[in-house]
Amino acid sequence: DGTTVQFSCVAVAEEINYFVNNTATNEQNIIDAGFTESGVDILNDTTRRLNLTATALSQYNNTEVLCRGLNTVGLMTFPTFSEVAVLLVQGPLSSVVDTSHYFIDSSSLNISWNPPF
Secondary structure (H helix, E strand, O other), rough: OEEEEEEEEEEEEOEEEEEEEOOEEEOOOHHHOOEEEOOOOOOOEEEEEEEEEEEOOHHOOEEEEEEEEEEEEEOEEEEEEEEEEEOOOOOOOOOOOOOOOEEEOOOOOEEEEEOOO
């Protein structure tokens, strides 16, 4: 909880932006939640890069982040979407429980436990 996470998107597009849970990141409620876009980096005539930074808080667990590139030809606009990235926020793992062991032979030991999640 509280770690900063950064998403980076590169697209061959005239415009580039992010969506958080299907809401554009320039909407006030997304800005108030702490999601911040950096300025667009123009890598060359056709390629743009945009970073999105957020604080990984437990209330944002399973938040969906999507990048969209836009190109316009005449009067038509053509969007291109990234795959959805899902922000998974986990706290520290619990202690290992139910540890058991047995000796296989004089030099080997088998240890087992329940995973802490």
